Amino acid sequence: xxxxxxxxxxxxxxxxxxxxxxxxxxxxxxxxxxxxxxxxxxxxxxxxxxxxxxxxxxxxxxxxxxxxxxxxxxxxxxxx
Amino acid sequence: xxxxxxxxxxxxxxxxxxxxxxxxxxxxxxxxxxxxxxxxxxxxxxxxxxxxxxxxxxxxxxxxxxxxxxxxxxxxxxxxxxxxxxxxxxxxxxxxxxxxxxxxxxxxxxxxxxxxxxxxxxxxxxxxxxxxxxxxxxxxxxxxxxxxxxxxxxxxxxxxxxxxxxxxxxxxxxxxxxxxxxxxxxxxxxx
Numbered sequence: 001x002x003x004x005x006x007x008x009x010x011x012x013x014x015x016x017x018x019x020x021x022x023x024x025x026x027x028x029x030x031x032x033x034x035x036x037x038x039x040x041x042x043x044x045x046x047x048x049x050x051x052x053x054x055x056x057x058x059x060x061x062x063x064x065x066x067x068x069x070x071x072x073x074x075x076x077x078x079x080x
Numbered sequence: 081x082x083x084x085x086x087x088x089x090x091x092x093x094x095x096x097x098x099x100x101x102x103x104x105x106x107x108x109x110x111x112x113x114x115x116x117x118x119x120x121x122x123x124x125x126x127x128x129x130x131x132x133x134x135x136x137x138x139x140x141x142x143x144x145x146x147x148x149x150x151x152x153x154x155x156x157x158x159x160x161x162x163x164x165x166x167x168x169x170x171x172x173x174x175x176x177x178x179x180x181x182x183x184x185x186x187x188x189x190x191x192x193x194x195x196x197x198x199x200x201x202x203x204x205x206x207x208x209x210x211x212x213x214x215x216x217x218x219x220x221x222x223x224x225x226x227x228x229x230x231x232x233x234x235x236x237x238x239x240x241x242x243x244x245x246x247x248x249x250x251x252x253x254x255x256x257x258x259x260x261x262x263x264x265x266x267x268x269x270x271x
Contacts, residue, residue, distance in 0.1 A: 010254055042257060045264045048210055049229040057112035058126055062104045065133045069097060 005035055013042055089149055093140045100140075104133050107150060110231065111157045117226045118161040120215040128164060132157035147240050154231070154241045158223055165219050206267075213263045221256030228253050 008025045011017050017025055029036045085106070091099035111132055116125035135156050136143075143152050214222055227238045238249045 013257065014250070014253075041265060041268070042261055044268075045257075045261060046229055048206070048264075049214070049225065049260075050232075052117060052207060052211060052214075053113065053230045053232070055109075055113050055116060057108040057129065058122070061108050061112065061126070061130070062101060064126075065104050065108075065130050066097065066101055068130060068134045069100070069137055 005032070009035065009039055009042075012039065013046070085149060086145075089140075089143070089145070092137070093143070100137055103149070107153055108133075110150070111153060114154065114157055114226060114231060115161055117211065117214065117230050118158075118219075118222065119164065120211060124164070128160050129157065132160050135160070148237070151237055151240045154227070154233075154237075155243070158227075158241055162219055162223070209267055210264075213260060213267070216263075217256055217259055221252055221259060224249060224252035225256040225260060 005028060008017070008021060008028070011021065012025050029039060088099045088102045088106075092103055108129070112125060112129040115128040115132070116122060119125050119128065132153065136153055139156075143149070214225060217225065223242060224238070227233050227241060233241070235246050235249055239246045242249060242252075244252075
């Protein structure tokens, strides 16, 4: 991949292409299988990485945190 | 009108533990997820995430609202994770098996039929592999990838959390993406 295309590819992945660059990039992808494959691979990878977001804190998490707070700080004030 | 969040922070700053409890409830999933994806181990992640909240509570007087409360929390948690990773380094090598347990909830992993079982197992393996590869990234790139793609944060938020200028954050995302791509390519080919 040439340097110019590498830069375009990074910008495309960052979602930062100008309209003109977007046109040039799309045109290039239609001609260059290597760049197209590379771009699609990284896009696919990003989708997979994003899927790792679907986890939640374990049960009892908040209660455990609250138990660890120092006793001296247990002053309460009513919420207004 | 003052938002509920601001009210909670204000009350917590005055020592109201109920208000702080509300803040923990609001952010626990995000902070636990960050710790788990950074560290790769459930128990350690839980400890770290809890430590982050306790530390936040102890330092509430230092929080100023120039930044979002979430940014401040993320910064505390990220720093704790990085400290832990640095301490861990001497006794682990790149070849050592990393925890492959994944954090999906039990419910998400219950297959609906015999056929679905295979897909579930396959998916779980894929996720574990990806988590493992992320865990192998040097911590500065790992942080960037996790904050950007898993936590879905903006470059500005990342810059505040990582205490780095935006262009440096961008470079780290690019480098992390490149490193991860190399292993991802191999994983895809082996399928």
